[in-house]
Amino acid sequence: MRIIKLFLFLLLTSSLIAQNKKNVTLEDIWQNYTFSARSVGGFRSMNNGINYTVLERSKEGIDIVKYNYADKTKSEVLVKSSDLMFNNQSFSIDDYEFSSDEQKLLIASEMESIYRHSSKANYYVYDFATKAITQLADGEKIMYATFSPQANQVAFVKENNLFYVDLISGKQTQLTFDGKKNEIINGASDWVYEEELELVRAFEWSPDGKKIAYFRFDETNVKEWSMKMYEDLYPEEIRFKYPKAGEENSKVAVFIYHLQENKTVPTEIIEKYEYISRINWSNDSKNLAIQTLNRHQNKLIIQLTNAENGKGTIIYKEENEKYVEVPKTQFLSTKNQFIITSEKDGYNHLYLYDTNGKLINQLTKGNYDVTDFYGVNEKSGLVYYQSAEISPLDRQVYSIKLDGKSKKQLSTKKGNNSADFSATFDYFINYHSDANTPLFITLNNKNAKQIRVLQDNKPLLDRMNETNLSKKEFFTINVNNVTLNAYTIKPQHFDETKKYPVFMFVYGGPGSQMVEDSWGSSNYFWFQHLASKGYLVVCVDNRGTGARGADFKKITYKQLGKYEIEDQIAAAKYLATLPYIDGSRIGIFGWSYG
Template sequence: MKHIILPFCICLFITTILSAQTKDITLEDIWKDGSFRTERMDALHSMANGQQYSVLNFDRESRSTSIDIYDYKTLKKEATIVNSANLEEIPYFTDYTFSKDEQLVILATNEKAIYRRSALGNYYVYNVKEGSLDLISEDKIQEPTFSPDGKKVAFAKENNLYVKDLSSGKITQITSDGEKNKVINGITDWVYEEEFGFVRAFDWNADSNKIAFIRFDETNVPEFSMDVYGSELYQTQQVFKYPKAGEANSLVSLHLYDLSSDKTKTVKVDKAYEDFYIPRIKWTNNPDILSAQYMNRHQNELDLWMINAKANTSNLVLEEKDKAYVDVTDNLTFLDDNSFIWTSEKDGYNHIYHYDKNGNLINQITKGNWEVTNYYGYDDKSNTIFYQSVENGSINRDVYSVKLNGRNKSRLTKSEGTNNASFSADFSFFINTFSSATTPPEYTLNSSTSGNLIKSIKDNDKLAQKLSEYKTSKKEFSTITINGNDLNMWMIKPANFDESKVYPLLMYQYSGPGSQQVANRWNGANDYWYQHLAQEGYIVACIDGRGTGLKGADFKKVTQNELGKYEVEDQIAAAEQLGELPYIDASRIGIWGWSYGGFMSSNCLFKGNDVFKMAIAVAPVSSWRFYDTIYTERYMTTPQENASGYDENSPINHVDKLKGDFLLVHGSGDDNVHLQNTMRLAEALIQADKQFDWAVYPDKNHGIYGGNTRLHLYKKMTNFIHETLGDKILKEEETKVNQVKIKG
């Protein structure tokens, strides 16, 4: 045999290739070591000049934070606004907010979460020019907000509203009737925060002399209590107002505070509402005109009011109605002439509309059988709107521009996957965050006129290089035809997949109204878990069934009044169809999900007991009667009106059908989907004499995290999957069959 001598560099290259993709992804890699953490840009803010942006940076060595200014064109750091290393009072801060003129900054410290979006903290005002620091309040407060003129800060404390004059230091108390579990001023109650997605329920007008705020009277809302076990001898209780479906909501009212007169008046609109929500308030460019969105309890009627604070009049300018429900919009934008931009599903897909100040339609700006998924803003100099949509396929996201008249639409992003933009204040540039199933997040500077790349800012090439050392499988996107619909699907197969072999299948889904899990974007933590499971010999698949989003209103709203009916039918049918594939073992199909997904996986195991061998339900809703008013009634109306819709599709009423293996998991401190759901489901299973496994994580909320919690949870779930779907089970079943044959 002839010996061939290769150059050293070629030998090294071959050795690298041979050693690549040999490492297994471990659960510790994912949830303990942070091995696959991505580089990000935190708290990105475009400066008013449109040529610079600021970022919150954390120095791990000094454990300090800074607000650093970068030039858009050069991407070079040009200045540091403030560094906590130079501040005696603040070791570090976690967030920042500029005043309109950017001469003052609110620095957030000691923030402690209340619920999902709310927090209490100590906040300082930093003077950029003087380098001085002023503590807003000695007490912990919520939502400190600069007035537009930068001379005052409004904030909430102990359910009341206050204003601080920054020059004199004087604090004025606006409201005095705030009381825990009774009255809240200017801050949303639990259900508004969770389901309408905002906390600050007050807003400054353009002249900085009026504040509009919503008052919540929680007196008649039933209380929910949770034991907090902690580490002391006796547990404590967290007691808060939580309106479950069909129960009393907070009574809301809208108020205007006038700083010059120090007086507050209640807003009355010219329509009688019996039971209603105020999901948004926003001042127009006119300092005397406030916009407010009012919604009936069924949430199928949304009214946009223009309230004249000076004349004490109200004008109903827009009415949205739907046979199912109307989504609240965050995209209301007022132009100089007080005409406004609005997004709506009224033509069957979410699109952008332009109305005059009286609510007369000027034109529909975007049209088509696709959804606008994000609205970035309007550039009045070029009459251009910037937005994100799924026009390039419902699993992708692209950034577009279009003229106010609906013409000259242009796709600004070029790469197929998920693109999300952060525009400069003057709309001359945008920082694009791009990722796909094969490309980790990368941040680039792009031109707003052409979308062309100007410079790369940050990438995750190191992570991509690191991942090349691991055994990974491609996430394969496709569609599957189920119940007459082409549903989006992804599938991950073992890296050494052999079509002649059979594999167990684990299905994942969330399935909630308007949601999406099948998307062309980079890995989350669970994706690495699925890669781990693929390495262990499982196929993992995810299908977005009816009721999920971005395929039009009809597809999304088909589940109205019957949550858990069509979604479950689709997952069962998908499992049956996948089970017919020659390489999937139809006798070893499992399903799992979290929250709505846990509600679904429970239902699928019970109702599809001949299809699914096992299910894992984490923090599931077991009956919609236990969940909150705003979310549940949006899709189901009330239990009093729709008892059958609530009961026929709730897992708690189908426990007698359980045949397979079931793992039930919950956090005892879950303020969102209460532990009550799991306790009642467990009791129903026990009384039906159905065996199941379960775990309760002490004091953990809906996210079930902290310390080793996530690692412990995923070890438990992984072990359960091995025990119920793994090859060991298959071999045991084969042994039993062989024994029967021998005896026969």
């Protein structure tokens, strides 16, 4: 009898708790931001590998605070927000960068977005020794202010021209003079490069600080697009250059400016090209590596270009019958070698080459994609990267030797893991989440031992525990002779004997991925809101999506929309056969590519 009473008591208690839980509302998500996750703002690793800095809110505003990796109690406020005054006017920190010697700080304030990634801001230089603050460009908003490696100069873009200022003399030098809106851009990218090639700042200091390599975009012949902005009572029309498929792109060239000689050297591209996707300096500052792609993006060439005469030598060439992804590269400082990512064996992996174009070693191998490349510790010979080795839904952080041996998994939790490494690679911050758990950020040493938790998002977890939520569940669908990954969020108190309408969410663009074991932010709660209204939410990654190798991704080449639509329709038809789904009430929603 006691057992029965206890069971009834627990049943009643759990029922009352469930009744007291709230459903997610749209106001919670997009008006009150009730379910916003926190991160660690403004993380920067310091040169000594012992300390790092973050942005922290105080009573006065945003401060820059220094911490010791090994001992959290050892902290110091490097810059107080109350100290940030110029001409008796206070300003706040939106972003910041240390100079190479960490004696100065470059602070961006009042940042203003332009397109998806680009922005302009007011920039200030803060001197730690004197506490002096200098404003760049006489208070005009500028783009991409960047210290020289020697910390005595700052380069930036203003009104489509490239400048640098000497921090000792205060003299400002203009490098280019032909910049003009919708015609010529120097040092910044055009819309296509920003959006499609993820290139925003289009200039690079040489390691010795004596040269600046920069892009010049001539978009004179690119056709204009007009767009009305309905932000105010009367709409404003903006016009910008926007090449559509098959239309003329910007004509792009790279130049090298020599500061001491005040001369500009044009670079000579060896083979015909359409895009210059990246530039990278060699560590001795004598050569500039220039990546080019043809219009079809199926031929990638890297040439090493002499900084004095602009002439180049091809050191790497890759061709593919479909297309070549823009690779990540890093030149080693102690050897004439570089690391590059490539899908040449069918999956994205890391390769080591010498600067004569000879393959030394394939560092990673297997039927999985390397999804990020963090860098190399040349002292230890360890390369750090992220991959989907365990599953396309999963991301883990690894290290591996330059000889491709001694691979070690550094992250420990199932789900999505990414990393920020200290300057010496002795520590890393791990950002973990999974499908039902928000960001959990930890500090770890090089042996993957957790030192402490930096952000656990406990307030958000507490709010989630007070809310009616359904688990995001993963499953697979076999359609069109292929297995597709999918997830579902079922209505609370799901009953298999009932029939539910389905809301299918789709993106499905080339190389994208919606179905992964990671935190879904606002979409997660939007889907929970729909589930509370009785909808069963489903998302399917069609053919053409990422983390499953080149063949799976590139099948949509030259026929975008064919396989994606076939797979989504087939998935919907499969769902309609399930006993708990109302096949007459399946809707599909997508945005952008979706």
